[in-house]
Amino acid sequence: MTLQICVAQLNFVVGDLAGNARRIIEAAQQALAGGAQLLLTPELALCGYAAEDLFLRPAFIDACDDALNEIVRASEGLAGLTLVVGHPARLTDGSQASRRERSVTVPDLFNAASVIRDGRIVHTYAKRELPNYQVFDERRYFAPGDKPCVFELQDAGGQTVKVGLLICEDAWFDRPAREAKAAGAQMLAVINASPFHAGKGQERESTMRERAQAVGLPLVYAHLVGGQDEIVFEGRSFVLDASGQLAGRAISFEETLFPIRFESRGHSWLPVADTDRPHSAEADLWHALVLGVRDYVGKNGFPSAVLGLSGGIDSALVLAIAVDALGKDRVRAVMMPSPYTADISWIDARDMAARLGVCYDEIAIASEFEAFKGSLAPLFEGRAEDTTEENLQARIRGTLLMALSNKFGSIVLTTGNKSEMATGYCTLYGDMAGGFAVIKDVVKTQVFRLARWRNAHDPYGTGANPIPERIITRPPSAELRPDQRDQDSLPEYDVLDAIIERYMENDRSPAEIVAEGYSQADVDKVVRLIRLNEYKRRQAPIGIRVTHRSFGKDWRYPITSRYRA
Numbered sequence: 001m002t003l004q005i006c007v008a009q010l011n012f013v014v015g016d017l018a019g020n021a022r023r024i025i026e027a028a029q030q031a032l033a034g035g036a037q038l039l040l041t042p043e044l045a046l047c048g049y050a051a052e053d054l055f056l057r058p059a060f061i062d063a064c065d066d067a068l069n070e071i072v073r074a075s076e077g078l079a080g081l082t083l084v085v086g087h088p089a090r091l092t093d094g095s096q097a098s099r100r101e102r103s104v105t106v107p108d109l110f111n112a113a114s115v116i117r118d119g120r121i122v123h124t125y126a127k128r129e130l131p132n133y134q135v136f137d138e139r140r141y142f143a144p145g146d147k148p149c150v151f152e153l154q155d156a157g158g159q160t161v162k163v164g165l166l167i168c169e170d171a172w173f174d175r176p177a178r179e180a181k182a183a184g185a186q187m188l189a190v191i192n193a194s195p196f197h198a199g200k201g202q203e204r205e206s207t208m209r210e211r212a213q214a215v216g217l218p219l220v221y222a223h224l225v226g227g228q229d230e231i232v233f234e235g236r237s238f239v240l241d242a243s244g245q246l247a248g249r250a251i252s253f254e255e256t257l258f259p260i261r262f263e264s265r266g267h268s269w270l271p272v273a274d275t276d277r278p279h280s281a282e283a284d285l286w287h288a289l290v291l292g293v294r295d296y297v298g299k300n301g302f303p304s305a306v307l308g309l310s311g312g313i314d315s316a317l318v319l320a321i322a323v324d325a326l327g328k329d330r331v332r333a334v335m336m337p338s339p340y341t342a343d344i345s346w347i348d349a350r351d352m353a354a355r356l357g358v359c360y361d362e363i364a365i366a367s368e369f370e371a372f373k374g375s376l377a378p379l380f381e382g383r384a385e386d387t388t389e390e391n392l393q394a395r396i397r398g399t400l401l402m403a404l405s406n407k408f409g410s411i412v413l414t415t416g417n418k419s420e421m422a423t424g425y426c427t428l429y430g431d432m433a434g435g436f437a438v439i440k441d442v443v444k445t446q447v448f449r450l451a452r453w454r455n456a457h458d459p460y461g462t463g464a465n466p467i468p469e470r471i472i473t474r475p476p477s478a479e480l481r482p483d484q485r486d487q488d489s490l491p492e493y494d495v496l497d498a499i500i501e502r503y504m505e506n507d508r509s510p511a512e513i514v515a516e517g518y519s520q521a522d523v524d525k526v527v528r529l530i531r532l533n534e535y536k537r538r539q540a541p542i543g544i545r546v547t548h549r550s551f552g553k554d555w556r557y558p559i560t561s562r563y564r565a
């Protein structure tokens, strides 16, 4: 006896209710044609994850209900197939009073999944464990469910199978799986929206292994793929057998309908599926950045992207990511030399643009720089040049890039890395001006590693070795004054990044970091810069989260604060 399950590892779009419903119906038709008895869609597939405060709008929930009804109607023509669809569901206790009359902080929704077949909803399960840490805010919108959900299916030979349904965070806790087993489940189906960060894939698989082992049941992990604002979902759905061993894994960072066959062994079920090998850490990171750019640009309707190409490593890396994400014909690079731009910066910028075949322009900014200084000269009389003039150059470039954005509809990709975002080594309304900050969660030492990795690999066939070697080997400089080096004002990048990782990502205290061997002076300087530059980060564009703590939704510090440690 065999049971066939199909995981719809698809890239849903937040708020595209009709489009998402259509994709679920198409996936169901394909799954049925392929012999499946069960189609699993990811968490909140119908409305997309994360719909955030759209969940507070009654009309949005009405529209979700309408889209769900479309799927229910379509299931009449899908005899033999059961669908599990993630969607928001209103509480059924009649407490649908207007939010204006009640406190808006009382959630009146469930994060739910409905089991649908033959034109009706057979069960609706409400997620029991609601994550409220890192990027998650589920308790703002949802009330927790309190019951397990076990539904029955017939396999190809008519044998009954009992499936315990869980939603993402449920499976990171013990109780929901145990109660599903106690209610008769013979396997667990977990539908998910679990954002990518470095190392998350392994963490997820090992947590699910513990879960499967704890209850002695096979577990299907059905996952989302795609970028949504700052978050990327990596796909990589999988299935474990009852001993927690991996029995199959879907491709990462791509859509797929992932088929899993379960063979009956008495009362238990043995999963069989193809297994895709996981990528290296650098490859994962690269794919996450590419998907993040592709989906942000694509889902927000930009025809193309533009960026300032300086001959330095950050803009070089962003250009390579953008070309992998969008193709060379949708990316434009602009070199904007100032009086401090070294010859090698021009040469390397031209070289890189030619290697990738992107549209490349040069706009000298010396005359604008002189004009600004001339206008300010009477007011600045008697004052020495300082960062004011450095920032003017960055702001002229920002203005030119935004003009190109306005004229051609291209989004400006900013190029600041996490080390710069941490320390404020960037200019407001200058190099921070733009729509999407591609590498804002990638520290500088990782920028170098990624550049080397990309030169050695060509994952999207856009050309090997796109970054001229000298861009990687020359000392980083903002080129905003003569002979400037980043290390004139910042500690060496390996020290800087280590302190950022400890203080910002892992909440270590300055004393603990010093105890690990970092100098008091370096730690004090970096911590002070991180604290002082909160105001800049609040004005920065969003960018792709690739660590377990980025300067985004999972970093909410006060700007006005007297706390110093």
Ligand SMILES: Nc1ncnc2c1ncn2[C@@H]1O[C@H](COP(=O)(O)OP(=O)(O)OC[C@H]2O[C@@H]([n+]3cccc(C(=O)O)c3)[C@H](O)[C@@H]2O)[C@@H](O)[C@H]1O
Pocket (backbone or CB within 6 Å): 387, 390, 391, 394, 420, 424, 425, 426, 427, 428, 430, 431, 477, 478, 480, 486, 489, 535, 559
């Ligand atoms: N708490 C607060 N709340 C709101 N606004 C606050 C503020 N504190 C200062 N400000 C404002 O911010 C201004 C200072 O910020 P901003 O104008 O950006 O300038 P600032 O941070 O003073 O200078 C930019 C620094 O970034 C370096 N840089 C620039 C460009 C590129 C790169 C690179 O290598 O990538 C490096 C540059 O060498 C310089 O050290 C102040 O004049 C004030 O108006």
Ligand SMILES: Nc1ncnc2c1ncn2[C@@H]1O[C@H](COP(=O)(O)OP(=O)(O)OP(=O)(O)O)[C@@H](O)[C@H]1O
Pocket (backbone or CB within 6 Å): 307, 308, 309, 310, 311, 312, 313, 314, 315, 316, 334, 335, 336, 337, 338, 341, 397, 415, 416, 420, 431, 476, 477, 478, 479
């Ligand atoms: N000459 C230039 N032409 C075009 N864009 C520039 C130029 N100089 C700076 N920029 C833009 O401003 C960003 C900030 O770069 P800056 O040179 O100040 O230091 P950086 O952070 O080391 O970046 P990079 O490594 O790309 O040079 C660059 O990444 C680039 O997008």
Ligand SMILES: NC(=O)CC[C@H](N)C(=O)O
Pocket (backbone or CB within 6 Å): 043, 131, 167, 168, 169, 170, 172, 192, 193, 194, 195, 204
């Ligand atoms: N959507 C969720 O419930 C996700 C929570 C979970 N721990 C994860 O990131 O995998």
